Amino acid sequence: MLEVDATIRERLSSRVALIDQISNYIISAGGKRIRPRLVLLFAQALGFEGxxxxxxxxxxxxxxxxxxxxxxxxxESSLRRGRQTANAMFGNAASVLVGDF
Known part of the structure; x- marks a missing residue:
């Protein structure tokens, strides 16, 4: 999963400071990353890695x-995974912007 996390960080990088700030906040929240794990397991089962x-x-x-x-x-949630949501921290407009990014 280190490769996936590195890819996420690389792809979410932006010259727009607010996008970087919110992206880093979201990534640092963690999560189980079940969906990417399933993708990697299916890829491996089909003989595809890389x-x-x-x-x-x-x-x-x-x-x-x-x-x-x-x-x-x-x-209008204010908490996710035990901490403030991005929209609670940065506002709805900024949160939607990053979601669209």
Whole structure:
């Protein structure tokens, strides 16, 4: 999973400071990363391993995280995984922006 986490950090990098700040906040929240693990397991079961499998696992995690960001805005949630949501910390507009990014 280290390769997937490194890919996530690399792909979420932005010259826009607010996007970097919120992305780092979200990534540092952790999570079980079940979806990317499943992608890697399926890839391995099919005999495919390599950089592309980590990229695909990261994409699946991006989609999941984006839906959580948008869900927190719609539900007006203030906590996720025991800490403040991105929208509670940075506002709804910024949270939606990163979810779309």
């Amino acid at each position: 950089r592309e499998s980590y990229e695909l696992a990261a994409i699946v995690e991006f989609i999941h995280t984006a839906t959580l960001l948008h869900d927190d805005v719609v539900d």
